[in-house]
Amino acid sequence: GDAEFNRIMSVVDPNHSGLVTFQAFIDFMSRETTDTDTADQVIASFKVLAGDKNFITAEELRRELPPDQAEYCIARMAPYQGPDAVPGALDYKSFSTALYGESDL
Amino acid sequence: MSNYSVSLVGPAPWGFRLQGGKDFNMPLTISSLKDGGKASQANVRIGDVVLSIDGISAHGMTHLEAQNKIKGCTGSLNMTLQRASATPKPEPVAVQ
Numbered sequence: 001g002d003a004e005f006n007r008i009m010s011v012v013d014p015n016h017s018g019l020v021t022f023q024a025f026i027d028f029m030s031r032e033t034t035d036t037d038t039a040d041q042v043i044a045s046f047k048v049l050a051g052d053k054n055f056i057t058a059e060e061l062r063r064e065l066p067p068d069q070a071e072y073c074i075a076r077m078a079p080y081q082g083p084d085a086v087p088g089a090l091d092y093k094s095f096s097t098a099l100y101g102e103s104d105l
Numbered sequence: 106m107s108n109y110s111v112s113l114v115g116p117a118p119w120g121f122r123l124q125g126g127k128d129f130n131m132p133l134t135i136s137s138l139k140d141g142g143k144a145s146q147a148n149v150r151i152g153d154v155v156l157s158i159d160g161i162s163a164h165g166m167t168h169l170e171a172q173n174k175i176k177g178c179t180g181s182l183n184m185t186l187q188r189a190s191a192t193p194k195p196e197p198v199a200v201q
Contacts, residue, residue, distance in 0.1 A: 098168050098172050101129040101131070101168045103172045104122050105117065105119050105172070105175050
């Protein structure tokens with residue numbers, strides 16, 4: 001339990017700053033997950049930032065990502081149109097698959 | 106060159122994976138099909154190139170543009186595709 005937690009923390013926060021950057025998080029998720037599909041890894045990462053929702057909001061992106069990355073995502077993400085959509089919901093899944101040029105439609 | 110059109114009846118999912126786009130320097134192609142999915146039932150095949158989506162030429166579309174165009178088709182999805190053809194066998198040459 002604790003040993004695993006300390007191992008993970010030393011990987012994502014090597015400087016013991018108490019902060020985990022998005023890049024460190026992505027790198028960690030890429031190494032640790034067994035998914036061979038890299039688009040799925042990006043989707044899983046966004047899902048964490050979105051608090052497990054199927055969509056993310058511009059507010060959450062601006063809060064969690066560096067400004068230029070947040071604006072890049074916000075400009076390109078299509079509006080999310082699932083049954084649980086709210087105004088301003090963004091579709092991070094389609095955005096992630098488009099990054100790798102492979103989308104399931 | 107064998108082009109054909111399909112009109113898939115909605116709603117999505119259409120049962121295919123789209124690969125490529127201008128930003129990947131690859132033509133928009135069908136990279137996989139879901140067994141029994143709408144695309145597969147319409148006789149779309151892996152390797153077929155998407156030429157137009159909803160009457161709009163797919164030439165020069167980025168992956169995101171093509172994806173959004175397809176997602177914008179709710180009632181039905183109309184596409185023209187180019188069949189991925191096998192290279193024809195050369196005619197046998199009689200040995201003299």
